[in-house]
Amino acid sequence: xxxxxxxxxxxxSTSEALEMLADLGDAGKVLAGGQSxxxxxxxxxxxxxxxxxxxxxxxxxxxxxxxxxxxxxxIARHSRVERDAAAYDAIPLLRQGLENVxxxxxxxxxxxxxSIVHADPAAEMPAVLALLDGVVELRSANDRREVAATDFFxxxxxxxxxxxxxxxxxxxxxxxxxxxxxxxxxxxxxxDYAMCGVGAVVGTDPDGSVTHARVALISVGxxxxxxxxTPAVTGNGGGFDRAALNDLIDHDIDPEDDxxxxxxxxRHLAHVxxxxxxxxxxxxxxxxxxxxxxx
Amino acid sequence: MDTETLVHVAFTVNGTPHELEVPARRLLSxxxxxxxxxxxxxxxxxxxxxxxxxxxxxxxxxxxxxVFAVSLEGAAITTVEGCGNPDGGMGPVQQAFQDCxxxxxxxxxxGFITTIAAYLEExxxxxxxxxxxxxxxxxxxxxxxxxxxxxxxxAAELRAGRTGGPGxxx
Numbered sequence: 001x002x003x004x005x006x007x008x009x010x011x012x013s014t015s016e017a018l019e020m021l022a023d024l025g026d027a028g029k030v031l032a033g034g035q036s037x038x039x040x041x042x043x044x045x046x047x048x049x050x051x052x053x054x055x056x057x058x059x060x061x062x063x064x065x066x067x068x069x070x071x072x073x074x075i076a077r078h079s080r081v082e083r084d085a086a087a088y089d090a091i092p093l094l095r096q097g098l099e100n101v102x103x104x105x106x107x108x109x110x111x112x113x114x115s116i117v118h119a120d121p122a123a124e125m126p127a128v129l130a131l132l133d134g135v136v137e138l139r140s141a142n143d144r145r146e147v148a149a150t151d152f153f154x155x156x157x158x159x160x161x162x163x164x165x166x167x168x169x170x171x172x173x174x175x176x177x178x179x180x181x182x183x184x185x186x187x188x189x190x191x192d193y194a195m196c197g198v199g200a201v202v203g204t205d206p207d208g209s210v211t212h213a214r215v216a217l218i219s220v221g222x223x224x225x226x227x228x229x230t231p232a233v234t235g236n237g238g239g240f241d242r243a244a245l246n247d248l249i250d251h252d253i254d255p256e257d258d259x260x261x262x263x264x265x266x267r268h269l270a271h272v273x274x275x276x277x278x279x280x281x282x283x284x285x286x287x288x289x290x291x292x293x294x295x
Numbered sequence: 296m297d298t299e300t301l302v303h304v305a306f307t308v309n310g311t312p313h314e315l316e317v318p319a320r321r322l323l324s325x326x327x328x329x330x331x332x333x334x335x336x337x338x339x340x341x342x343x344x345x346x347x348x349x350x351x352x353x354x355x356x357x358x359x360x361x362v363f364a365v366s367l368e369g370a371a372i373t374t375v376e377g378c379g380n381p382d383g384g385m386g387p388v389q390q391a392f393q394d395c396x397x398x399x400x401x402x403x404x405x406g407f408i409t410t411i412a413a414y415l416e417e418x419x420x421x422x423x424x425x426x427x428x429x430x431x432x433x434x435x436x437x438x439x440x441x442x443x444x445x446x447x448x449x450a451a452e453l454r455a456g457r458t459g460g461p462g463x464x465x
Contacts (some may be wrong), residue, residue: 008365034363039343042360047444053365055365105349105410106432108357190431
C-alpha cells in the first residue's frame, strides 16, 4: 500500500510546468489535489514515472465569476469553489454538485478541475460541467485549446487531455434567468461513490411552466450521461410524464452490475432520482422567479 | 534498485519548523510517524476512507495518507499532538472526548480530534445533526458514534467557556 518511486517536479510557474510536461511527454503526470491519484498510486493501480506538482502555482488558484460564467482554475480546491458566495449566486448547481463530492476533508484538498480531468464515471463535477455547457481550457508549451464537455469525456477515466497538456481551467456557463437546478445521488454510505446520481437544469417561462430541461447522470455510463428530457417535462400542466421520462433515460444509460448495485437497481435509481431532481429543480426555478434570481 | 533520490521539503508541524530529506513517494502520514516520530497520527486504511490519519494543513482537515510530504513545502501542519492546550493539558476536544467517553480502543480518535477541532473553528455551536455531519468522514469501528457526537457538542461548550457537567446542554 505504498506508491512506487517517481521523480518529483515542483515548477514555480505555469510556463515552467508546461515546459516540464512537454519534455516528459507520456511519462509525465500532473499532481493537483491528488485525492484520486494518490490512492491509485498507493494501490499500485497507477505508477507514473514523473509527477509535476502544480500545488505551488497560485496563479491557478482562481475562481472568476462574471455575468455569463464561472471560471475555475486548475488548483482551486473543491471546498473553495463550494464556499464562494459569488459563484453560488451565479450558478447554484456548482455548490449543489460539490456538496456530494466525497467528504468535506477530501474537498479541502481535491480540486474541481482535477476531478473533471480524472473523468471518473461516478464523479459529480463532470456531470455539472456537461449540464452547464462547460469548457475545459488545455494549455501546452506552445498551444492552447478549449474542449467542450461533450468532447472532453472520452471514456471511463479518460479525457481528451493529451500528453504534455495541462488543464488550466474549467468554465461553467450560467443558465438563463428563470432556470432552476438540483443534484441528488444515492450512495451506500454518505460520501461514498454514488450508485447513481443525477443533476438537472430546468428552464421555466414567466408563468413557471417548464420550457426545457436536461439531466446528467453519473455511475450509469462511461462518463456523465447528458439527456435532454424536454419532451417529457413540458405541456403536462406542471407534472412530468414519468413513462416518457423513463424511456428517454433508458435510451441513453448503460448501467453495469458491480459489488455495490445491480444494473437493474441502478436503472431504477436513475428513474427515481431523475424525477426527484427535476421536481426539485423546477421548484427552485419557480421560487427564484418570484425572488428574481437564479437557483 | 538504486537508492531513491531524496527531495528536500520544509514545513512546520505544531508550530515547530522541520526540514526533511525524503523520497518523493513518502506519504505525509509516514513522514509524520517515521521521520518525525509523531506517532499520534494513526494510519488505518491508507487510501482515504477511514479518516484516522486526518491532520490539519493550513487549518484545513486533510487526509495525511493522501498527500505526499514533498508537496507540502511551506505548509503549517497540525497533528493531534498539537491539539492540546498551551499549558500542556488537554485541549477542549480532547477533554470532551474524555468527558463523554467518546473513545474506546482509541485508534480512530486522533483523526476525530483534528477534524472536530477545525470544524469548531468555523461552527462554534453545532446542532446534533451538524455534529453528525461534521464527523461523517471518519470511521470508528468500536461503533462509538453516539458518544462522539455528544463530544462534538461538549467540546463546543468547553470552547465557549460553558463548563457545566458533561453534556449539560444536551
